[in-house]
Amino acid sequence: MALQATTQTRNARIAWAVLFALLAIAPFVGLYPVFMMKALCFAIFACAFNLLLGFTGLLSFGHACFLGSAAYATGWLVRSAGLTPELGLIAGVGVAALLGLVVGLIAIRRQGIYFAMITLAMAQMVYFVCLQAPFTGGEDGLQGVPRGKLFGVLPLGSDIAMYYLVLAIFAAVFLGILRIVHSPYGQVLKAIRENEPRAISLGYDVDRYKLLAFVLSSALAGLAGSLKTLVLGFATLTDVHWSLSGEVILMTLLGGLGTFAGPVIGAFTIIGLQNFLADRVGSWVTVIIGVIFVVCVIAFRRGFVGELIAWQQRKK
């Protein structure tokens, strides 16, 4: 058993090293860097979401509000207050974490399906605030956000420089989540997911663990949003709309809930699909996303990676 576990970890490590190497050379093998950056941002978002649903068992249906509020905060601060990109990112993460604390405090009072509905409703409130607040640009969004110079010296204007910054942040987030999940804290989160009453009876202050997971997840979702604003140069209402909260659920579910690689693969699949389909089929994109959702829930609940793991285990 122990031997199996180590070979599995070793295989996983090799797979990850290969994947990161591929990502590092991606812009040189003809992959459009802006697309890759966008997909990586959403991969961060999906990983953050998976920390909550996959590892803690909390379904937030309002995660777009963290991505969106951070996107607006960073965009506004960098454009109007002239902040450097790294300070913009930190500010965005801070805003998302604070919002996560508020939403989390209210939402963790209820469980399961109620938790989902409450997060959705809170996120909708944020949406209306963004729609009406004076600095968000309303329906037009916040346009023309400059990428600026990292630490005031390194210009991010070129897509290649920006790409490596995004990749580095993605790698840091990914390894960070890996670390969190494997830490004693992560084990408690898993225990809560498996059986909450049991975790309570073992003496864990479950609400505090859940709240911290919620704040961590919203902060990382905010990081994805801030980074996306820097990459694309704008923040719009799409970033806070609840349909994005639905999409991140789909990304995670499609890739594999509670797996490490799943959300990344899911994000690349969905963003790739949207990019590919957008000018070909128009509104049918929504229908296709809906169909994938239905198929996932009915027949494919483990997702790509989950099915792969199950298949490997059957083979043994």
Add this chain to the structure above:
Amino acid sequence: MTEIFGIPIQAFMGQLMLGLVNGSFYAMLSLGLAVIFGLLGIVNFAHGALYMIGAYVAWFSLEKFGLNYWMALIVAPLVVGALGLVIERTLLKHLYKLDPIYGLLLTFGISLIFEGVFREQYGVSGQSYSVPEALQGATNLGFMVLPNYRAWVIVASLIVCLGTWALIEKTSLGAKLRAGTENPALVQAFGINVPMMVMFTYAGGAALAALAGVLAAPVIQITPLMGTNLIIVVFAVVVIGGMGSILGSILTGLALGLVEGLTKVFYPEASNIVVFVIMAIVLMIRPAGLFGKEK
């Protein structure tokens, strides 16, 4: 008296009436959600889409087949109810043993499909549906002029809501339904066909949503997004009311419509979010909702 709190009484009562109309829709929709959740354990995210389809069926049957409003009130719930039957038989029935979260996700997917199809067919611009002749015009009540159609919507939805409440709380069919939500296996052992009951409950909930859609058609723009925008408010209503109680969803729906109307008078900027603010406050005081039972 021509003013109330510094607002012309006509405008004040007009907003209140609009709020009550909206509240009627909230009540009908959250009632359907409560019934479906009670027996199936599924939070029906597709409820908004079913409401939207109800409105489109009304519009379509007038445009293509010349069926008038009163016919639409019967036809749309039947069509959407049948659609509900199909959805339950083909998709939802696979989920009953799973975590309720999968039901939410599946019905979310279904609503995306419907929304996308209607958007592809009719675009995002709205269709309008005229008020039926018998209900055109307005009645002067002295302190305000009440459009007849709005009054009809409030009365009709109250009748439907109370009817549904009576059906569930006062009849033997309702008793079986309630028993089925408590212990399906036992009810099945008494020779009652629970799967069939579940199927018709979902169809009934869908029909109720469609009926709300037809009632709404003459007072709003019919668009593919009308349901999805409304459903989130209805979710908040459900959380505030507490999903356990049928009467609770009716009262909460109406009350929140009124509160929203009042907010529109005094501080219009907040009218979109007041329901969510109330939700947050209620949750802090009573996590199970106003009418819900603490588990």
